[in-house]
Amino acid sequence: MGDPYRRDAMGRRVPSYLKEVFVGRVKMLDWCRRLDRMKVQLAALQMHEAALHLDTTTAMKQLDAARRTVEDGMPFTTCTCQARQTDCEHCKGRRWVTRQRMPGRLGEVVA
Numbered sequence: 001m002g003d004p005y006r007r008d009a010m011g012r013r014v015p016s017y018l019k020e021v022f023v024g025r026v027k028m029l030d031w032c033r034r035l036d037r038m039k040v041q042l043a044a045l046q047m048h049e050a051a052l053h054l055d056t057t058t059a060m061k062q063l064d065a066a067r068r069t070v071e072d073g074m075p076f077t078t079c080t081c082q083a084r085q086t087d088c089e090h091c092k093g094r095r096w097v098t099r100q101r102m103p104g105r106l107g108e109v110v111a
């Protein structure tokens with residue numbers, strides 16, 4: 001297993017020059033997990049007397065939207081373009097892409 005940032009969401013080995021980017025991906029995944037725990041806490045609060053006027057459904061949708069936004073923006077995989085291709089339409093020469101910018105078909109997130 002090792003350090004989780006060493007593999008991207010496709011299971012590809014992350015090159016050392018992209019280490020910090022994929023360390024950031026792990027931090028974003030951790031943030032998403034914390035947000036999931038917050039949703040569980042909110043669901044529990046819903047039963048409390050103090051939540052009588054709390055629109056939990058809307059708050060849950062907003063939390064889901066925040067999670068999706070973070071997931072959409074997080075590093076997903078290394079780009080398949082050539083090393084010096086600074087005009088790559090997917091990665092713009094950064095050598096990593098989000099799930100939306102991935103060349104070819106969409107992959108599955110490995111959490």
Ligand SMILES: [Zn+2]
Nearest residue numbers: 079081088091
């Ligand atoms: Zn590229």
